[in-house]
Amino acid sequence: MSISSPSVFLLNVTGQIETGRFMGGDNLYFNYSFASGQDWEVILGLEECASQSARRSDDERQVFVWNFPIDITFKSTNPFGWPQIVICIYGKDFFENEVIMGYTACHIPITPGIHTRRLTTFVPESASTVQKLMSWLTGRRPEFVDPKLITQGRGREVTRVRSQGEITVTFNVMMKDFAKFGYDCGATGRTPYLAAPVKPPPSITVPREGQSDA
Amino acid sequence: MAEIHIIGQITGASGFPKASLFCKWILQLGGGWRVVEGLVEGQTQADQSEVSDTVSWCHPLDIHLATRGIQGWPRIMVQVYRQDDLSRIDLCGYGIIHIPTKAGHHTVTCHTWRPVGTFAEELRRAFLGGGPQLLSTEFIHSALERYRLLTVASGSVHFELGIILRNFEKYGVMC
Numbered sequence: 001m002s003i004s005s006p007s008v009f010l011l012n013v014t015g016q017i018e019t020g021r022f023m024g025g026d027n028l029y030f031n032y033s034f035a036s037g038q039d040w041e042v043i044l045g046l047e048e049c050a051s052q053s054a055r056r057s058d059d060e061r062q063v064f065v066w067n068f069p070i071d072i073t074f075k076s077t078n079p080f081g082w083p084q085i086v087i088c089i090y091g092k093d094f095f096e097n098e099v100i101m102g103y104t105a106c107h108i109p110i111t112p113g114i115h116t117r118r119l120t121t122f123v124p125e126s127a128s129t130v131q132k133l134m135s136w137l138t139g140r141r142p143e144f145v146d147p148k149l150i151t152q153g154r155g156r157e158v159t160r161v162r163s164q165g166e167i168t169v170t171f172n173v174m175m176k177d178f179a180k181f182g183y184d185c186g187a188t189g190r191t192p193y194l195a196a197p198v199k200p201p202p203s204i205t206v207p208r209e210g211q212s213d214a
Numbered sequence: 215m216a217e218i219h220i221i222g223q224i225t226g227a228s229g230f231p232k233a234s235l236f237c238k239w240i241l242q243l244g245g246g247w248r249v250v251e252g253l254v255e256g257q258t259q260a261d262q263s264e265v266s267d268t269v270s271w272c273h274p275l276d277i278h279l280a281t282r283g284i285q286g287w288p289r290i291m292v293q294v295y296r297q298d299d300l301s302r303i304d305l306c307g308y309g310i311i312h313i314p315t316k317a318g319h320h321t322v323t324c325h326t327w328r329p330v331g332t333f334a335e336e337l338r339r340a341f342l343g344g345g346p347q348l349l350s351t352e353f354i355h356s357a358l359e360r361y362r363l364l365t366v367a368s369g370s371v372h373f374e375l376g377i378i379l380r381n382f383e384k385y386g387v388m389c
Contacts, residue, residue, distance in 0.1 A: 037276075079219040079278070080219065080250075081276065082219075082276060082376075084274060105272055105274070106223065106272075106374075107221055107223065107274065107276075109319060110221055110318075110319060110376035110377075111318055111319055111376070115319075120225075120226065120268070120270035120272070121270075122259075122261055125262075129299075150272060151274055153253045153256045153273060153276075156258055156273060157236070157256070157258070157259070159259040159260070160259065160260045160261075160297075161260070161261045161262075162261065162263070162264060163261050163262070163263050163264065163269060163270035164263075181380075182380045183219075183378050183380050184380065184382070184383070185318065185376075185378045186316060186317035186319070186377065186378075187318075
């Protein structure tokens with residue numbers, strides 16, 4: 001066979017973390033990172049990075065603009081553990097303390113193409129009202145020790161959070177050799193490699209009465 | 215064996231009374247299905263929104279299933295509860311959705327419902343909480359027993375699901 005079967009498929013993600021909307025806070029910046037399963041490996045690009053600090057816009061939009069570029073390529077043999085992007089947003093509160101303003105995570109889209117996601121962010125909540133008051137006064141808000149906790153399903157039931165704010169991300173997704181593994185991710189207009197066009201059957205002529213089929 | 219990857223999130227819920235809400239989810243499979251990798255049940259974080267009645271759970275789903283047949287296509291059953299400051303929990307709604315059968319990205323909304331009691335029970339629920347709950351989840355996933363229930367609409371749970379299929383075309387199954 002002339003075409004060699006590939007051993008890995010590649011997933012390339014480019015895009016921007018565009019804007020955010022938050023009610024309180026100013027001078028916001030974020031750290032983003034990617035979390036993926038054991039079968040996945042980053043072969044190119046930054047797996048974690050920090051953004052610039054953005055000030056709220058003066059106009060009626062009241063929006064924070066980062067326009068932060070992301071560019072990363074993964075290789076894998078298995079879709080399980082599909083990469084997720086984790087974004088942790090920090091900012092200054094009313095007393096100029098640097099506090100956590102929100103966490104959010106989402107899977108990289110599984111279909112090639114351009115995707116825009118609006119992600120709601122949330123912050124962990126203090127356990128009691130007294131702790132809430134103390135954290136507001138001292139500026140030490142509850143944070144997750146490991147932000148990658150929000151990319152897992154296990155252990156989430158003990159967390160209490162309050163959702164506030166949203167962030168808009170644009171992804172451009174490209175894949176190489178994904179279909180050659182037999183996977184169909186619903187990419188429109190493309191047939192999987194293994195579903196090669198069927199050759200038309202040879203025409204069969206039935207001999208008419210009185211004729212031989214020689 | 216044909217395989218399915220379910221990669222997505224329980225993003226959140228809307229339409230419920232403003233409270234701290236969380237959701238228990240269970241993946242239900244037919245007999246011919248096998249879980250290769252991933253968690254098949256869990257509980258989301260408890261979230262209360264600052265501004266609107268939309269809560270955000272951001273709970274990842276990553277499940278790898280294998281099957282020999284298309285009967286018993288996987289379904290996700292959800293039970294939404296609210297939690298108050300004293301950590302008492304109260305039922306808000308039940309719901310079930312089938313995993314989409316088509317490959318690609320899907321936004322699925324699960325409309326939930328809750329059982330309705332007598333007038334006295336509903337009045338008590340409005341003031342004190344704690345209305346009727348189902349003893350068995352069979353009433354959620356089985357169509358046969360639903361005729362016994364009187365229910366009222368509750369809010370909606372939102373899913374963003376990415377479905378990757380493998381080898382279904384090889385077996386002649388069109389999805």
